[in-house]
Amino acid sequence: MPKILSVKQLYAADTATVKKNDISFIDLMEHVGTLCFQWIHDRLQGDPITIQIFCGTGNNGGDGLVIARHLKQYGYNVKTHIINCGNDRSEVFLKNYDRLKEIGVWAEMITCESELPAVSENDMVVDAIFGLGLSRKPENLIKKVIEHINGSNAFVLSIDFPSGLYAEKSVTDTVSVVKAYHTLTFQTPKLAFLLPENRYYTKTWEVLDIGLDAEYIYNAKTDNYLLYKQDIKPMYRFREKFSHKGEFGHAVIIGGSYGKMGAVTLSTKAAISIGSGLVTAHIPQCGYQIIQTSVPEIMVEVDAENEMQKFDININATVIGIGVGMGTHIETVKGFTEFLNKNKVPLVLDADALNIISKNKELLKLVPENSVLTPHPKEFERLVGKWKNDYDKLKKLRSLSKKHKIIIVLKGAYSAIAHEGALFFNSTGNPALSTAGSGDVLTGIITGLIAQNYHPFEAAKMGVYLHGKTSELAMKTKVYETFIASDIIDYLSSAIMDLLMKEPKVVPQKEAESKNDKKAKPDEGTEMYI
Numbered sequence: 135m136p137k138i139l140s141v142k143q144l145y146a147a148d149t150a151t152v153k154k155n156d157i158s159f160i161d162l163m164e165h166v167g168t169l170c171f172q173w174i175h176d177r178l179q180g181d182p183i184t185i186q187i188f189c190g191t192g193n194n195g196g197d198g199l200v201i202a203r204h205l206k207q208y209g210y211n212v213k214t215h216i217i218n219c220g221n222d223r224s225e226v227f228l229k230n231y232d233r234l235k236e237i238g239v240w241a242e243m244i245t246c247e248s249e250l251p252a253v254s255e256n257d258m259v260v261d262a263i264f265g266l267g268l269s270r271k272p273e274n275l276i277k278k279v280i281e282h283i284n285g286s287n288a289f290v291l292s293i294d295f296p297s298g299l300y301a302e303k304s305v306t307d308t309v310s311v312v313k314a315y316h317t318l319t320f321q322t323p324k325l326a327f328l329l330p331e332n333r334y335y336t337k338t339w340e341v342l343d344i345g346l347d348a349e350y351i352y353n354a355k356t357d358n359y360l361l362y363k364q365d366i367k368p369m370y371r372f373r374e375k376f377s378h379k380g381e382f383g384h385a386v387i388i389g390g391s392y393g394k395m396g397a398v399t400l401s402t403k404a405a406i407s408i409g410s411g412l413v414t415a416h417i418p419q420c421g422y423q424i425i426q427t428s429v430p431e432i433m434v435e436v437d438a439e440n441e442m443q444k445f446d447i448n449i450n451a452t453v454i455g456i457g458v459g460m461g462t463h464i465e466t467v468k469g470f471t472e473f474l475n476k477n478k479v480p481l482v483l484d485a486d487a488l489n490i491i492s493k494n495k496e497l498l499k500l501v502p503e504n505s506v507l508t509p510h511p512k513e514f515e516r517l518v519g520k521w522k523n524d525y526d527k528l529k530k531l532r533s534l535s536k537k538h539k540i541i542i543v544l545k546g547a548y549s550a551i552a553h554e555g556a557l558f559f560n561s562t563g564n565p566a567l568s569t570a571g572s573g574d575v576l577t578g579i580i581t582g583l584i585a586q587n588y589h590p591f592e593a594a595k596m597g598v599y600l601h602g603k604t605s606e607l608a609m610k611t612k613v614y615e616t617f618i619a620s621d622i623i624d625y626l627s628s629a630i631m632d633l634l635m636k637e638p639k640v641v642p643q644k645e646a647e648s649k650n651d652k653k654a655k656p657d658e659g660t661e662m663y664i
């Protein structure tokens with residue numbers, strides 16, 4: 135599972151790599167800079183645009199100089215600038231400065247504002263000012279350079295980090311951070327890229343495998359992970375020939391109120407669609423016909439006329455998903471409290487179930503261990519109060535989940551799943567999911583997975599992953615705006631199929647050519663897992 139390592143661990147990984155391979159740091163930097171150059175060259179293919187490389191005087195700047203040298207040697211139109219960041223210059227920066235001179239290139243020094251180079255919106259900017267080593271907010275001349283880059287409208291590629299963005303703490307001066315289009319970050323994903331407060335500093339990012347010591351990374355301890363397909367795929371359970379619906383559990387969804395029956399409709403439909411053997415909706419009477427007609431596959435139990443009051447469930451439920459569209463009517467609050475006092479079944483709590491608990495935090499003690507809570511940020515704020523910044527928010531998330539031995543899915547662009555003090559960030563999804571009812575569908579998916587005996591922690595990870603994946607797969611025929619919550623359900627099959635597909639084999643060019651010129655087809659290696 136891809137680990138998100140700390141700055142300290144990344145520096146230690148450098149050291150371990152250099153030692154183990156008996157190479158020098160300059161060799162490692164050459165390798166890293168060459169990979170970045172290759173990334174650019176693969177895309178530009180010799181395009182004569184102007185590439186402006188801004189370098190600091192640490193190792194991030196050193197990477198920039200390696201990139202500059204290779205681009206120059208390939209005939210690109212490169213302008214290299216060094217910003218005077220103080221008296222200290224890293225040893226490998228200086229070595230690469232000399233290497234650049236050896237091929238006849240003199241980098242321009244920027245020592246004052248009047249020396250800022252003109253940058254056109256047609257240029258490409260490579261930002262190699264600061265990376266992991268940012269120790270304080272950029273000020274004075276460096277701030278001016280960053281503002282200058284941001285004001286240029288050029289395509290900005292940041293190396294390792296958008297300069298000015300800290301790896302592990304919040305930015306205090308939002309204008310002194312480079313706003314990159316893309317960031318090539320090294321070896322592991324970075325926590326900073328997953329936080330909404332940093333959304334403007336890089337539109338996209340990717341991890342470049344720079345070959346740091348695998349053993350060190352394997353043994354490194356962390357509480358932060360990013361979930362990918364390879365983490366979810368092994369969880370999937372195939373159905374056997376003689377299986378029957380009784381083996382796949384009975385999910386109950388409780389919720390709905392007058393005017394909000396769509397939420398339960400979506401949740402129950404999602405629960406049956408993800409494979410729960412049986413699904414029952416426990417809803418107010420006003421929703422009876424609506425839900426029976428909309429989802430004929432499920433059963434219905436009714437409560438009071440217009441809102442939930444009695445919570446009198448007469449079913450042997452495997453799991454109960456509760457709260458969607460439920461409202462917070464005084465009688466609902468009363469009934470829900472009594473329900474929690476009696477209930478022993480694992481729960482998935484969402485929406486108004488969370489809003490009611492937020493008003494009476496004592497109720498959290500009644501939530502069974504390993505239940506799953508799925509708040510969006512506003513619901514989470516109601517539960518834990520305001521946070522100072524996103525790092526503080528994550529601290530609150532870990533601590534609430536640990537204290538009550540529950541699993542919390544804090545929803546967002548990179549939904550974070552908290553379990554036993556660790557955070558697992560989801561990598562799938564896109565803004566198509568920013569649509570009414572998409573959280574209700576998630577509740578149904580997770581409830582339906584738990585019904586099938588997936589451990590709630592597994593159900594949360596798999597549910598969030600598949601939910602997000604539907605929105606990606608749908609973009610072949612839809613756009614963000616036209617994708618609605620029901621589409622998530624419609625695309626669940628595709629998301630599961632995608633999970634079971636083997637990744638296409640990437641055949642290295644030379645290998646492919648040497649095999650009697652038998653070219654690898656683009657989809658070669660794509661086959662079902664079974």
Ligand SMILES: NC(=O)C1=CN([C@@H]2O[C@H](COP(=O)(O)OP(=O)(O)OC[C@H]3O[C@@H](n4cnc5c(N)ncnc54)[C@H](OP(=O)(O)O)[C@@H]3O)[C@@H](O)[C@H]2O)[C@@H](O)CC1
Pocket residue numbers: 144145147148162163166190191192193194195196197219220222223224263264265266267268269270271272273276293294295320321344346
């Ligand atoms: N394993 C990997 O990932 C590999 C990493 N590599 C690369 O190394 C990079 C890390 O390099 P790094 O340690 O030299 O730090 P870097 O980011 O260049 O900045 C430090 C310099 O900036 C200065 N400085 C800081 N803040 C400042 C401010 N606000 N205003 C002014 N100055 C400020 C600071 O000065 P000081 O704080 O000491 O006064 C120091 O001089 C990493 O991001 C990646 O690009 C690869 O080459 C190899 C494999």
Ligand SMILES: Nc1ncnc2c1ncn2[C@@H]1O[C@H](COP(=O)(O)OP(=O)(O)O)[C@@H](O)[C@H]1O
Pocket residue numbers: 509510545546547548549562563564565566567568569570571572573574575576601602
């Ligand atoms: N930009 C985005 N990228 C990825 N996922 C998103 C994005 N916006 C929303 N989502 C996902 O959509 C869902 C929205 O849930 P929620 O806010 O509870 O919706 P609702 O209350 O309308 O049902 C969450 O699972 C969230 O992670």
Ligand SMILES: [K+]
Pocket residue numbers: 194261262263264265292293294295296297
């Ligand atoms: K940078």
